[in-house]
Amino acid sequence: MPTTYEYPRPSLTIDCVVFGLDVEEKDLKVMLIQRDIPPFQGQWALPGGFVRMDETLEECALRELREETGIQKVYLEQLYTFGNLKRDPRERVVTVAYYALVNLNEHRIAASTDARKAAWFSVSDLPRLAFDHEQILEAALRRLKGKVRYEPIGFELLPKRFTLGQLQTLYEIVLERKLDRRNFRKKILGMDLLTDTGEVQEDVAHRAAKLYQFDERKYRQLKKRGFNFEV
């Protein structure tokens, strides 16, 4: 390992793929920012920015999310680091990509209050993106689809209290296939990870469904004892 001072350094940024589930519209969305400066001025891009010397990568991602989209508390996970030579036309920039999961309905307003133009786009109807952000988004989607099946991260896309119907819809959207309702309920409830809040939906034009909550603590305990979440 040579000493560091002699070499020019690539710049380092982070980028965030923020997924939000629209429970009503039954649609998976991504938050994008419209760039107000070149390069790619006016084009849509992932929220992100340069890593500062006094913050970790994750802190940087959280700060950028807060600054650019107003999003505060989210599930955040590192995705992949992209280092192609020409991914930024200005200079050599390596970016550490993260993906975040939020409940869209709670963050619908936050995005629009910011100075920069931020908006939710359906993953099935995306505009052209700046830099290599399409590639990053694709990788994030792949990760989400893979991980949602064997880690209980899907709950992060729902409100704290949700119905089994909403949970099933979530999986159907992310996995892009229909699931059998009875089998799904049997499997999920059989894991014993949801607590019945005792409350039900309100103001719905049909039989009100029970509201459940994901028991994070119970999951961690079971996991230690070898339990594997799987949908």
Added chain:
Amino acid sequence: MPTTYEYPRPSLTIDCVVFGLDVEEKDLKVMLIQRDIPPFQGQWALPGGFVRMDETLEECALRELREETGIQKVYLEQLYTFGNLKRDPRERVVTVAYYALVNLNEHRIAASTDARKAAWFSVSDLPRLAFDHEQILEAALRRLKGKVRYEPIGFELLPKRFTLGQLQTLYEIVLERKLDRRNFRKKILGMDLLTDTGEVQEDVAHRAAKLYQFDERKYRQLKKRGFNFEV
């Protein structure tokens, strides 16, 4: 996204966790380099180094592997990017970690020919490592254990032609549990991914086992049609 020139930049390195399987000793090993300069002079560390402006991250990893360990052709996959503020005592350094899988027996000599001291260590008997390399190694092991079950990467740890016994031993070592021989063979052969080379082991003091080869092409075709590898 601000312009880049104004800000100080973290340095960027890559580090590689090179796994090698010792089929004879039935042991999973990692290649380490003894540092010849401070910091951590004399301590063992993962092979790695600074990312140059004219190479991608993967190219950098391959170059460092070649230069420091003599290893040429390997399975290489990005693991995770580590960005803690104090992981290098000198200055802010972010490192992109990769892990590599090689057949140890083919690379046993290569390591020792290099100027720097490189050596294989059993993962169950490791020295203290420089920087946060213990943490990186741990993450690599976790990834390997997880991924080996649902992607056919284990073959990268074996010679091109191998016996079913060796393959099973591999899984038993990595997964740290015994597998039933008949069930294992049934499952693996049932996938129809191994081609019988028609040859058998030589110079073994017991019944010579058939030598098989992994059919990469067939795997890719099956994968497209929805097939999932799983052990």
Added chain:
DNA sequence: TCAAAAGTGTTTTATATACACCCATGT
């Protein structure tokens, strides 16, 4: 002839899948 690993099927158990009707609520 002994040691050491190779090779081989069947039965049992657990898990996944397929499938249809009644219920509660608001309009």
Added chain:
DNA sequence: ACATGGGTGTATATAAAACACTTTTGA
């Protein structure tokens, strides 16, 4: 009364797990 999603159980098919003896080879 009707439209909409909520809620429930059983039978069948598929996959995983348990299990023991014979074969081949070199020492």
